[in-house]
Amino acid sequence: MLPIAAALLAALPLSPFQESRPASQPGGQAQSRPSAPSKKAGKPLRADWGPDAPGRQVVPVKFKPMRKVPYWTNKEALRHLSPDDLVIGIIRGDQAIAYPIKMLGGPQREIVNQEIRNEPYVVNW
């Protein structure tokens, strides 16, 4: 990632539920189990919109949509997370996926693209 981009990440927008951005950095809690959480993030690309684009470019990069991300079973997740940790959950028929909100951020990981039963969804925080 471009050094200036990393320096400016903290200035990126706040989620609807977030009143301030904690000082913690990506990397998270140390995990000793084999199925440790991934540090996967959207790949940075050059931001290429014209001067007439709405808003302002806070970092000089955009992040490639995240499509393939790792998952735990519920049972595995409970080894790593608290039952009190808030998640956004999607349920479609017999398919159900939860997204712990403390994993969605950075900002390179604020959006996950996921197909469930052949239907595409965009989970964001």
Place this chain on the structure above:
Amino acid sequence: MVYAGKTKSGAAHIGVSGRLRDRNLVMWDEETNSLWSQLSGKAIYGKRKGEALALTPSVFVGLGTWVKIAPQGKVLALSNVRVKPWHYRRQDLAKGEIRMGGALALGLRAKGDTLGIPLRLLQKKGAVEVEVGGRRALVLWHRGEMAPLAYERPEGMHLQLKGDKLVAGTGEAFDPLTGRPLGKAGSRPSRGLARFPYLPVLLKAWKSWYPKGRILGQKD
């Protein structure tokens, strides 16, 4: 929040643009490089300007509740990006507000209509029947799970929280966590309740996004 990853013109794979507009995240799509408002789900720039991603039903609950709702489900396995998230636990929802951020609310919107429901008011009432954009919903606070939940309410059906059940005027009962029918003695099981999309938000933020929108319990 969860959007459908497509519009009438086709697929939309969405990423973070690195842009801000009115302090809100701007997203982009890989297919056309158009820019989208995270808040409204609408394309605001580029080839797809004017198109909208549909808000789809989801739940906003603690992981422990999630496991009860979807025992066979799975969970995103990324490292945590915020290790001191004092307001990312369900107990913070139960308080109805977060430190520095103020009161919490659930935001509902459909067909251009919006309704904000202060979480404290919902907790006090237990459940409320509302209508947004012509769609009827039942929004409830599950005290035991410290979770807000919302369901579509079929026309003519009125639902009440009675103990650990959602009970319709006909006597039909539903599980408030899953919306599944619990049946009624001697009757055929009916269909479950469909979930209604909602957003957990700061009340003041919701009011600033939708200054003309309705807030439950407050006069226009």
